[in-house]
Amino acid sequence: MKDKQAHQDEVLKEITGRDYQFGFEADIETETFPKGLNEDIVRRISAVRGEPDWVLEFRLKAFRAWQKMEPPTWPHLDLPEIDFQDLIYYARPKPKKKLNSLDEVDPEILDIYNRLGIPLEEQKALAGVAVDAVLDSVSVKTTFQEELRKHGIIFCPISEAIRNYPELVRKYLGSVVPYSDNFYAALNLAVFTDGSFVFVPKGVRSPMELSSYFRINARGTGQFERTLVIVEEGGYVSYLEGCTAPQRDENQLHAAVVELIAHKDAEIKYSTVQNWYPGDKEGKGGIFNFVTKRGICLGDRSKISWTQVETGSAITWKYPSTILKGDDSVAEFYSVAVTNNRQQADTGTKMIHIGRNTRSTIISKGISAGQSQNTYRGQVHIKKSATGARNYSVCDSLLMGDQCGAHTFPYIDIENARSTVEHEATTSKISEDQLFYLQQRGLDEESAVNMIVNGYAKEVLRQLPMEFAVEAQKLLEISLEGSVG
Amino acid sequence: MKWTDYFSKAPALWPDMAGKWPVFIQKVKEMAADETARKGFPHARLEAWRKTSLKSWQNARVEPAGMSNGLDNGNPFWGDAVHIRMVNGIPLKPWQTENGVQFGRLSEAVQRLPGLVEEYFGRLHAMSDDVVTDFNTTYFSDGLFVYVPAGTGSVRLEWANAIDARKAYMWNGRMLVIVEPDNRVEMTGLDFSEGKALSAGTRVVEIFVKENAVFRSYGWQQFNDVSALIAHQFISASENARVDVFNFPLNGGLLREEIWADITGSKARVNLHGFYAPTGRQQTDERIFVAHGAVGSYSHQQYKGLIDGHAKALFNGRILVRPGAQQTNAYQKNDNILLSDDARAHSQPFLEIYADDVSCSHGSTTGSLDAEALFYMQQRGISHKAARRLMLYGFADEVIGQIPDEHLQKFTRRLVRAKIDGALRPGMDILALNKEQNLSLTE
Amino acid sequence: MNKQTPLLEIKDLHAAIGDKEILKGVDLRIFPGEVHAIMGPNGTGKSTLAYVLAGREGYEVTRGEVLFNGKNLLEMSPDERALEGLFLSFQYPVEIPGVSMTNFMKAAIDAKRKYHGQEPIKPGEFLRLYREKQDMIGLPERIRNRAVNEGFSGGEKKRNEIFQLAMLEPLLAILDETDSGLDIDALRAVAEGVNRLRRPDNAFLVITHYQRLLNHIVPDYVHIMHDGRIVRSGDKDLALELEEKGYRQLARQNA
Incomplete structure (x- = not known):
């Protein structure tokens, strides 16, 4: 076992640099389509990828629907007008030749991943992680396929x-x-370029964590990946995704779609550490992260668990949701969302209870600093059929500074009398008593704040696989850098 | 004419029903009429109306109600207080002065105290951009004006508003209440309908509670099952003011109350309470908005409901802490119990916070009666039915018990228990109940 | 030996939660004036037995019968069983928000009086009785105006159960793990309360995991329960033997 510890140290070292240290731009030759979106572009995307007709049909149907749709206006976001004709919908690193082994991957690409602290090499095996890395629009290399x-x-x-x-x-x-x-889901289906596919057959528990890393590198591009995870009866998988993007003055669009399907007795654990470039202190640049993530507990006793640590992006619009269709199915949503400077986040979840005795839990921890706006928005819907359903939600917000905002918008809709729903939330600043206590023990203010914030987020962080938890913890600290004092 | 037509044709229709108003009110009405027509009848695509059905009233043919006769039977009052009788939202007596309080019709107030009306009228209602506010402003033909001048001290007002439901009417009540500094005002308001016909009512209330003043209001609505009331109540709380509002929507097809409390002065305290128990196909909406705009203010929202039959209840509570409103303490609690398989509850406890030195929290629970507790009581020999009643009474009592006035507490408890037991009949019965039980508030 | 009819007679009682059988043939007879203790490790069905006797929902009796005072207990609703004189002191007393202790107790007393053809208790008399029992059990006065069990400490909750027992004077009181979570002083107070309530015409069934409660409430009979059955019965010394040898060994001896 070489070493989980050594690896973690590496990650730590990599990550403890200040500011947005993932904001390098790699010099890779990319092949891009012209700006703008029309049927021709959709056809070209499909063609360049050699897709069968039915996929093109899917895309065209979605594209035509999208043309008639409007972007949502209900989020608590100050959203600049996005010119969807001013984006590039396809970019990929120009392959020098067909890849057969890792050695043939463009060393510059490998270098990016190394700098990201995501080793693509076999050493990752020791950490038990299989990686699918998506650079701009194309999946670069999937390790461990054979295993x-x-x-x-x-x-x-x-x-x-x-x-x-x-x-x-x-x-x-x-x-x-x-x-x-919705608008972005339609857009995604029209132009999606890559993403991961996971299929776990009946009765199989994945022997390792599956992981993908997304990175937007090319300039002026949108990223529209699409992820599909299917776990058949009695199977289990834990899937992790991480996201980073280079530092740029312009905004970039990321409109992904994730679909999870859990059959009878299956379990899917989906973890995200989102660290897209958030823009600078004045709010210039940064990713617009408009993502639709939804899972369905299709079979009885299935389980879907979402964990997210959201520290990046200029604007986040994202509600990983679960439809609890199977009887006795279980869904969880654990979230830490940090906003600083001029970031805006409107994030939360939906729990739609359909099956009998379904149970859901929502734990959301928001942290706002700088001049940011951080919103939890969530729905718990107990349908008439969901006899015996239970939901428990806790949505806490922490405010750091008097220029930021923290908002909580739960929507609770109950149509079955034999169900129980409990929701609670608190909003406050960091306790001065706690701060003083830690400072009295010799911690400086920043360390004390970090310690308190980590404690506050612990309930969520401990849901993450270990090496991600360490990384996420460091990310929290970096994201809040400069927000105290 | 259909109720919805009064919305779409507001600019053409309103002058006929406006009465004679000074120019400043005419202007407000004219603008409101344009807004009403522009916004149109409330529809389900609006977030604020998504869960509320107006289907039964939208296309109902209604006439504007006037000063109906024959609705002043019985004594709706209990005790030693300033009494105000109203019919369809309009005071019977044009003007009175009692215990230092000046009150009467709004149309009279614009003659007697024009400066005061001009200073305060319409100053708060812009907090809401809901079409019902515009609609009411367009069509109210008169209303209640209450002025509690400085130095009045403690005073209690009781108003009773009889709604003519012998025919299908629309009515639009309006109130303007000004409480000058340091006074203590308690105001009770009882709405009840007479007759079995449908009615479509709106009310806009503007209340100013000035520095160090205390204002307590209690409301009970007791209509027939086909009547609707959509009431918007705007309250401004100045420095160190204290406001307590209790609302008990007892019976009605749709009872929708919006409260907009604007805390403009530091250290003001606002407590808002409500208990609802819709049955059959009734709907109740409690939409509560508290805006903290000053340092060191406090607010508390407590709303509980029992929902039975095919009924639907909605709670939408919002706490807004404006930038700079430091040391705000704001709380919100909504609890619902569903008593039938077809009952529905919607709970939306919202927090919107732009200051950091705050302590805000909310909680919401929805479920059925606690089976464990029922069993526990049965184990002590109490029958299932009695145990259930005890629990429902107890659930309601958590709100009723907050009423500081013992007599009002008793009165409310009787009404609410009658409703829980299915023994509360609509309309003037509320008065009969009062007498049958020999309930005197000054006992 | 007692020649009367038994107060409680359990014959070959089987009970299940869903598909899972918990009680697998329990036999037990309790006569007036007796104190029985049932001991056994967690998960052997002790609390299930208490709940089945009290008539809690969710338990299905699949075989056997229970006679209480000669009547078929299993046919009665939970409140009828209580009115017949069966009292359960809950292991986890539930909080009932909004329902005050006095309203609750008055309703219970009146239900019992009505069952026996008596008028409701007069407020003055009720209050006197309440105070008397409250002092006897050592329940703090401030609790009287609170909602049932709401915000009570663990010790107060248990004491409140015994207080209700004193108020309702049942024929058979089942104490389900009344000692759990109590410190030694509270335990002694609860036991004293129980001892004071012992009469020739009533009986107690004490369910406990540990022997220590039985130092204070001395049983006439001790039964050991294992895997849904009473595997051994004896006098109070059996509890001591159990303490010494542990459940496993005793169970093995009887297997």
Whole structure:
């Protein structure tokens, strides 16, 4: 075991640099389409990827619907007008040749991942992580495919899945998040370029954590990846995603869609550490992160657990949700969202209870600093059929400084008398008693604040796999850098 | 004409029903009429109306109510207080002065105290951009004006408003209440309908509670099952003012109350309480907005409900802490119990906070009666039915018990228990109940 | 030996929660004036037995019968059982917000009086009785105006159970883990209360995990429960033997 510890130290070292240290831009030759979106671009995206007709049909249907849709206005966000014709919808690193082994991956790409602290090399095996890395629009390399195949698990770029497992993709793509769901979901289906595909067959528990790293590198591009995770009866998988983007003055759009399907007795754990470039202190630049994530507990006793640590992006609009359809199914949502400077986040979850005796838990911890606005928005909907359903929600907000905002908007809709829903929330600043106590023991203010914030977020952080938890903790500290005193 | 037509045709219709108003009110009405037509009838695409159904009233043919006769039977009052009788939202007596309080019709106030009306009228209602406020402003033909001048001290006002439901009417009540500094005012308000016809009512109330003043209000609405009341109450709390509001929507097809409390002075305290128990196909909406705009202020919202039959209840509570409103303490609590398989509850406890030195929290629970507690009581020999009643009474008592006045507490408890037991009949019955039980508030 | 009819007679009682059988044939007879103790490790069905006797929902009696004072207990609703004189001191007394202790107790007393064809208790008499029992059990006065069990400490909750026992004077009181979570002083107080309530015409069934409560409430009979059955019965010395040898060994001896 070389070493989880050594690896963590590396991650720590990598990450303890100040400011947004992922904001380097790699000099890789990229191939891009012209700006703008029309049917022709949609067709070209499909063509360049050699997709079968049915995928193009999906895309065109979504594109036509999208043209008639409006971006949502209800979020508590001060959103600049986005010119969707001023974006590039496809960019990929120009392959020098076809890749057969890791050695053939563009060393500059490898260098990016090394700088990100995500080793693509086999050493990661020791940490038990299989990685699918998506650079701009194309999946660069998926490690451990073979090891996973031995267990019958498919883990590959979605483009590959479309080629190799068309039946599976066709059956499930858009089944949880249809294109008609919202403006960005429609856009995504029209132009999605890559993303991960996971399939865990009946009775198989994934022997390792699956992980993907997303990074936007090229200038003026949007990223529209699409992830599909299917776990069959009795299976289990834990999936992690991390996101970073280079530092740029302009805003970049990230409109991803994630769909999770858990069959009978299956369990999916989906963790995100989102650290897209948040823009500078004046709010210049940064990623617009408009993401639709939804899972369905399709079978009885299935379970979906979302964990997210959101520290990046200029604007976040994101509600990882679960439809609890199977009887006795379970859903969880654990979230830490940090906003600083001029960041805005409107994030939360939806729990839609349909099956009997379904249970959901929501733990949300918001932290606002600088002049940022941080909103929790969540819905708990107990449908008439959901006899015996239970939900428990806690949504706390922490304010650091008098220029920021913290908002809580729960929507609780109950249509079944034999259900129980409890929601509570608090909003406050860091306790001065706690601060003083720690300072009296010799900690400086910043360390004391970090300690308190980490304690505050602990309930969520401990849901993350260990190496992610360490990284997430450091991210919190970096994100709040300069917000005290 | 259909109720909805009064919305779409407001600019053409309003002058007929406006009465004679001074120019400043005419202007406000004219603007409101344009806004009403522009916004149109409330529809489900609006966030504020998503969970509320106006279907039964939208296309109902209604006439504007006037000063109906024959509604002044019975004595709706209990005790030693300033009494105000109203019909369809309009005081019977044009003007009175009692215990130092000047009150009467708004149309009379603009003659007698024009400066005061001009200073305060319409100053708060812009907090809401809901069309109902515009609609009411367009169509109110008169209203209640209450002025509690400086030096009045402690005073209690009781008003009773009889709604003519012998025919299908729309009525639009209006109130303007000004409480000058240091006074203590207690105001009770009883709405009840007479007759079995549908009615479509709106009310806009503006209340100014000045420095160090105390204002307590209690409301009970007791209509037939096909009547609707949409009431918007705007309250401004100045420095060190104290406001307590209790609302008990007892019976009605749709009872929708919005409270907009604007805390403009430091150390002001606002407590808002409500208990609702819709049955059958009734709907109750409690929409509570408290804006903290000053340092060191306090607010508390406590709303509880029992929902039975096919009824629907909504609580939308908002706490807004404006930038700079430091040392704000604000709390919100909503509890619902669903008593039937077809009952529905919607709870939206919102916090919107722009200052950091605050302590804000909210809680919301919805469920059925606690089966464990029922069993516990049965184990002590109490029948299931009696145990259930004890629990429902107890649930309501957590709100009723907050009423500081013992007599009002008793009166409310009787009404609420009658409603829980299914023994409360609509309309003037509220008075009969009062007499049958020999309930005197000055006992 | 006692020649009367038994107060409680349990014959071959089987009970299940859903598909899971918890009680697998319990037999027990309790006569007036007796104190029985049931001991056993967690999960052997002690509390299930208490709940089945009190008539809690969610338990299905699959076989056997229970006679209480000669009547078929299992046919009665929970409140009828209580009115017949069966009292359960809960292991985890539930909080009932909004329902005050006095309203609750008055309703319970009146229900009992009505059952026996008596008028409701007069307020003055009720208050006197309340105070008397409250002082006897050592329940703080301030609790009287609170909602049932709401905000009570663990010790207060248990003491409140015994207080209710004193108020309602049942024929059979089942004490379900009344000692759990109590310090030694509270335990002694609760036991004293119980001892004072012992009469020739009533009986107690004490369910406990530990022997220590039985130092204070001395049982006439001790039964050891294991895997849904009473595997051994004896006098109070059995509790001491159990303390010494542990459940496992005793259970093995009887297997």
